[in-house]
Structure formats: structure tokens, C-alpha cells
Amino acid sequence: MKSFSTENYVSTQELESIVGTAGICRWQDTEPCWQERVEKAVAPDTKIDCTVYPNTQEELAAVIAWAHQTRCAVLPCGSGSKLDWGGLVKFDSPRENSLKVGLLKGDLGVSPNAAGLVAVSTSRLNRLVQHAVGDLTVTAEAGMKFADLQQILAAAGQFLPIDPAYPQQATLGGIVATADAGSLRHRYRGVRDLLLGMSFVRSDGKIAVAGGRVVKNVAGYDLMKLFTGAYGTLGVISQVTFRVYPLPESSGTVVLTGEINALSQTAQILLSSALTPTAVDLVSPDLVAQLGLGKGTGLIVRFQSIAESVKQQSARLLEVGEKLGLQGTSCCENDEHQLWQRLPETMWDSGTKSAIICKIGIRPSEAVTAINELPVQDAWIHAGSGLGVLRFDNATAQTLLQVRRGCEAKGGFLTVLAAPTDIKQQLDVWGYTGSAIDLMRRIKQQFDPENLLSPHRFISGI
Numbered sequence: 442m443k444s445f446s447t448e449n450y451v452s453t454q455e456l457e458s459i460v461g462t463a464g465i466c467r468w469q470d471t472e473p474c475w476q477e478r479v480e481k482a483v484a485p486d487t488k489i490d491c492t493v494y495p496n497t498q499e500e501l502a503a504v505i506a507w508a509h510q511t512r513c514a515v516l517p518c519g520s521g522s523k524l525d526w527g528g529l530v531k532f533d534s535p536r537e538n539s540l541k542v543g544l545l546k547g548d549l550g551v552s553p554n555a556a557g558l559v560a561v562s563t564s565r566l567n568r569l570v571q572h573a574v575g576d577l578t579v580t581a582e583a584g585m586k587f588a589d590l591q592q593i594l595a596a597a598g599q600f601l602p603i604d605p606a607y608p609q610q611a612t613l614g615g616i617v618a619t620a621d622a623g624s625l626r627h628r629y630r631g632v633r634d635l636l637l638g639m640s641f642v643r644s645d646g647k648i649a650v651a652g653g654r655v656v657k658n659v660a661g662y663d664l665m666k667l668f669t670g671a672y673g674t675l676g677v678i679s680q681v682t683f684r685v686y687p688l689p690e691s692s693g694t695v696v697l698t699g700e701i702n703a704l705s706q707t708a709q710i711l712l713s714s715a716l717t718p719t720a721v722d723l724v725s726p727d728l729v730a731q732l733g734l735g736k737g738t739g740l741i742v743r744f745q746s747i748a749e750s751v752k753q754q755s756a757r758l759l760e761v762g763e764k765l766g767l768q769g770t771s772c773c774e775n776d777e778h779q780l781w782q783r784l785p786e787t788m789w790d791s792g793t794k795s796a797i798i799c800k801i802g803i804r805p806s807e808a809v810t811a812i813n814e815l816p817v818q819d820a821w822i823h824a825g826s827g828l829g830v831l832r833f834d835n836a837t838a839q840t841l842l843q844v845r846r847g848c849e850a851k852g853g854f855l856t857v858l859a860a861p862t863d864i865k866q867q868l869d870v871w872g873y874t875g876s877a878i879d880l881m882r883r884i885k886q887q888f889d890p891e892n893l894l895s896p897h898r899f900i901s902g903i
Contacts, residue, residue, distance in 0.1 A: 481525035492560040506646025517673035519612030526858040580682040583614025602629035614678040620670030624720035638682035644889040673895040675888040689745035698735040699767040705809040725820040797833040797860040803853035838867035
């Protein structure tokens with residue numbers, strides 16, 4: 442375990458006046474599970490003084506304003522389910538920053554090795570703001586958990602068509618910050634396409650608003666797309682407005698397994714047909730075996746519509762698979778629910794310390810061959826987009842670089858999301874070398890000139 446300073450080198454008196462004593466948890470009083478999550482997110486020897494829990498958007502703004510005034514870096518977070526995704530957060534000049542904080546706050550007990558970094562959690566900003574049932578939109582605070590929102594929407598016969606990792610723990614703000622869409626992206630597109638508006642706190646503590654609460658909204662700059670997938674480096678999201686959809690009447694899933702060429706043909710026929718699946722996923726042979734779906738590579742296709750349509754589309758796909766020599770089964774109700782629950786749980790499980798989870802992207806036409814050629818046991822690729830997840834229970838940095846080269850050869854990328862700290866220190870977790878880096882840096886400079894928000898977590902150390 443990393444050595445974190447237990448000395449409170451940053452005065453919390455002003456913070457307590459903002460959020461109260463119950464809104465601050467110093468590192469030495471932090472629960473071990475939260476300490477472990479934070480340690481996975483920051484570079485070695487980077488010290489967290491405390492976690493701050495604002496209760497309102499105004500308190501959040503005041504906390505960020507305090508951090509800006511004292512030049513204290515901030516690690517924005519929700520429930521922490523994806524806190525360890527991306528690069529390791531660190532502060533550039535620990536000694537210089539701690540001296541600044543000490544001088545500004547008048548502290549005499551400033552630790553010379555302090556990093557000047559606090560975690561700011563939105564987990565208490567978890568209220569429903571507005572649910573316009575007739576307009577199919579919902580606005581909620583960023584700390585609301587995804588599962589809680591789905592329960593609220595379900596009572597009105599609606600849902601938010603996103604399949605994020607860790608749905609019981611993931612917050613809405615974290616889902617937007619990591620652009621985590623999942624299998625339903627095939628039918629409903631990504632988080633950027635479902636996000637209608639948002640409120641966020643700028644690095645100087647000012648509250649800003651982008652977009653609106655209606656579907657047909659064209660006013661202002663489309664900052665929502667900029668913040669989606671920015672990993673908390675441009676501002677702290679406080680409220681979000683999503684477009685929602687009616688719950689489908691019926692749902693059914695077809696599982697096809699077998700030889701790679703037959704699966705490739707089936708996928709091509711499906712994607713070019715008039716069928717309307719909500720998810721089209723490829724899974725590796727080892728993952729097929731773990732899920733008890735048979736042998737060989739798997740193609741998992743979900744249909745959601747009126748009952749008769751689901752039945753007919755499933756039958757049509759099974760017929761195509763049978764003609765090409767594939768083994769096919771149809772899942773409904775409990776069996777289907779368990780399948781779509783077990784698949785992400787298996788892939789996203791990071792319970793073992795050596796687990797490495799990566800996001801990949803390749804040309805969709807290369808998806809079937811890639812899932813068999815890449816040197817990894819557990820692979821899950823969305824056939825329509827070429828985006829997917831790879832899981833290694835034990836791998837070296839050299840192995841990850843080898844897989845990255847394989848993805849790049851197929852027109853794609855590999856990003857290391859979750860991995861042991863020593864692995865992340867040996868390679869560039871993002872692996873992006875494109876022409877947009879300078880533009881990204883200029884945007885960061887405009888939104889966060891002091892580099893106080895999630896420093897070094899994003900591409901190229903942004």
C-alpha cells in the first residue's frame with residue numbers, strides 16, 4: 442500500500458464552512474475500500490488529503506472555487522466505480538504547491554512533500570431534478586446512480602438506453618465523463634447522442650450550463666460532446682439531461698456459435714439486412730465457454746420490440762445461422778436477463794489485483810477475425826461499431842503493446858482502462874499519437890489553465 446501522509450497539511454476550516462464537518466473525510470479516517478480505489482487512480486507518492494462531499498451544486502461550486510484560490514488539485518469522482526480508468530493522476534510540483542497552499546491559508550504545519558490534491562465526490566448530489574414524461578427527457582444530478590434512475594424511469598414505462606459498466610454503482614456524471622455506453626450503442630448510439638444538456642462547475646468555481654432540457658435544442662456551443670469522455674479534466678459535471686425511450690414490450694436474444702467464417706458471413710448478412718437488433722456482440726471462445734453458451738466464437742444478438750416482431754426477427758436470424766452451419770439458441774425472459782447480466786459482470790470484474798481491462802476499437806469489418814487473432818482470452822466486441830472490451834487476468838506491458846499494435850493494424854486503438862499501477866507506469870495507457878493532441882491541450886488550457894482538474898489523467902498527460 443502506498444504511503445499517504447496523515448498530517449492535514451491543508452487547512453479544512455474554510456471547507457468545513459462550505460460543506461460542514463460531515464462533508465469532509467480525512468485520509469486517515471477513510472474506509473479501506475475507498476482508499477484502495479483512490480490509490481489505484483493516482484501515481485505513487487501522490488497524497489490525498491481528504492475527500493469532500495458537497496450536498497448541493499452551489500456547495501460544489503464553492504469547493505472548486507476554494508481549490509482554485511488555493512491552487513489545490515482536484516480529483517472529481519462520483520461513487521468511484523471507474524476512478525481508476527485512464528492515466529494516473531498526479532500533481533506537477535508537490536513542494537511548490539504545498540507551499541502555495543500554506544502561504545495562502547496561513548498554515549504553519551505544511552508538509553514539504555504534500556501534493557495538494559483532494560478528491561471531490563458528487564455522490565450526495567443524487568436528486569431527480571425533472572422528469573418530463575411526455576417529452577421523453579429526464580434531468581438529474583450527476584451523483585445519482587444509474588440503477589436508481591432506471592428504477593424511476595421504469596415506473597413511467599421508460600428507460601435510458603445505456604449499458605454502463607458497474608450499473609449498480611456507476612453515477613450519471615461518471616458515465617458521461619467516461620463515455621461509457623455499452624451494447625445498446627448499436628441501436629441508440631453513444632452517450633453523446635443521448636445527452637441533451639448539462640450543468641458543470643468550471644475550474645474557477647463558476648457554474649455553467651450547456652444545452653437544454655428539450656430534444657430540439659440548438660442554442661449555444663455543443664459543450665456536452667466536449668465533456669463526454671473528458672474524464673473530469675475540463676470541469677465537474679453537476680447535472681445532466683438525457684433523452685429517454687419507452688420500455689420495449691418484449692425482448693429476446695439469439696446466440697450463435699461456431700466457425701469463424703460462418704460467423705463473419707452471418708454478421709455481414711445481419712448488419713446489412715432490414716432486421717433491427719438493439720445489440721450485436723461478438724465474444725471470444727473462452728468467454729463463450731465461461732458463460733456456458735457452447736463452443737467456438739459467439740455472436741449474441743438482442744431484439745427488443747413488440748412480441749411478434751421479436752419472435753419473427755429471432756427466427757429469421759436462427760435460420761440464417763443454421764444454413765451456415767452455426768449452432769443457435771434463443772433466450773427469453775429469465776435466461777436472457779441472466780445472460781446480459783453475467784456477460785458484463787464477467788468482463789468488468791476487477792476484483793483480482795492483476796486484472797487488466799482495456800477498451801479497443803477496430804474497423805467493424807475486422808471484428809470477427811480480430812476476436813480470434815488477438816492474444817487475449819476474454820474479448821467482447823460490438824460488431825456494429827468495432828468498439829469492445831478486452832480482459833487480461835495477468836499480462837505484461839509488452840503483451841498490451843503487442844495487442845495495441847494488432848488493433849492499430851486493423852484501423853483501431855487500445856486504451857488501458859484499469860490495470861495495476863506498475864503496468865500503467867510502463868506504458869502510455871491511451872496510446873494516442875494523432876494530430877488532435879495540440880488542440881486538446883489548447884482546450885484544456887482554456888477550461889483549466891492551472892491544470893487543477895484530474896491532472897495527467899487524460900491523453901498525452903492532459
